[in-house]
Amino acid sequence: EAGVAQSPRYKIIEKRQSVAFWCNPISGHATLYWYQQILGQGPKLLIQFQNNGVVDDSQLPKDRFSAERLKGVDSTLKIQPAKLEDSAVYLCASSFGGLDQPQHFGDGTRLSIL
Amino acid sequence: LAKTTQPISMDSYEGQEVNITCSHNNIATNDYITWYQQFPSQGPRFIIQGYKTxxxxxxxxxxxxxxxKSSTxxxxxxxxxxxxxxxCLVGDRGKLIFGQGTELSVKP
Structure with missing residues (x-):
């Protein structure tokens, strides 16, 4: 079974620039998550999709972050404009759905803001 | 929001049994408890999940x-x-919250 695919693996940009991350979940997984993991901390949920609808985006900084999941499969997370504090690893995860279904994570995109 | 508390670090030796405890005082009735393992430069990997016992x-x-209110x-x-x-991952009324993590170091 293919895992969760994310790209790019690394990205370096200057502050105030924009950046986008892409995620392809495991086939058949209805639920998709984006997390932000700052060095030394646990992952923090940014947004959760069920198919192509948003379930929870309460911790997404909506003034600069946006995410979409067209057709309920792939997803894109965008930051515009980036700030220094956005330096982190952005992880995508997917599951069949429901809190009793384990999440499967990709290896993330490491973002560095100069 | 539920808060989970874990030891920041633990040391062990090869061949020993290791027990890591997580406290989650405000867990909701329908929430599951899930544990993940994470290596450097990789995403978390599912280990085990339970509801009770x-x-x-x-x-x-x-x-x-x-x-x-806790799990081990x-x-x-x-x-x-x-x-x-x-x-340690606990769902809190629909919101998924990771603990701060326990860094386990196994020595020869």
């Missing part, structure tokens, strides 16, 4: 007392490759 799989056991991940006979960060 005891769950065992090929790599670990999970003990949950009746009040469900048990790793039997650890090896050097078990050196990683271990996270």
């Amino acid at each position: 005891k769950v065992t799989n090929e790599v670990a056991s999970l003990f949950i007392p009746a009040d469900r 991940l048990s790793l039997p006979r650890v090896s050097l490759s078990d050196t990683a960060v271990y996270y």
Whole structure:
């Protein structure tokens, strides 16, 4: 079974620039998550999709972050404009759905803001 | 929001049993408790999940007392490759929250 695919693996940009991350979940997984993991901390949920609808985006900084999941499969997370504090690893995860279904994570995109 | 509390770090030796406890005082009735393992430069990997009492799989056991306000991940006979960060995940009224993680160091 293919895992969760994310790209790019690394990205370096200057502050105030924009950046986008892409995620392809495991086939058949209805639920998709984006997390932000700052060095030394646990992952923090940014947004959760069920198919192509948003379930929870309460911790997404909506003034600069946006995410979409067209057709309920792939997803894109965008930051515009980036700030220094956005330096982190952005992880995508997917599951069949429901809190009793384990999440499967990709290896993330490491973002560095100069 | 529920808060989970874990020891920041633990040391062990190869062949020993390791127990890592997570406190989650505000767990909701329908929430599950899930543990993940994370190596550097990789995403978290699912280890085990439970709702109450005891769950065992090929790599670990999970003990949950009746009040469900804590859980203990048990790793039997650890090896050097078990050196990683271990996270406790508890769903809090629909919001998924990771603990701060326990950095386990296994020594020869």
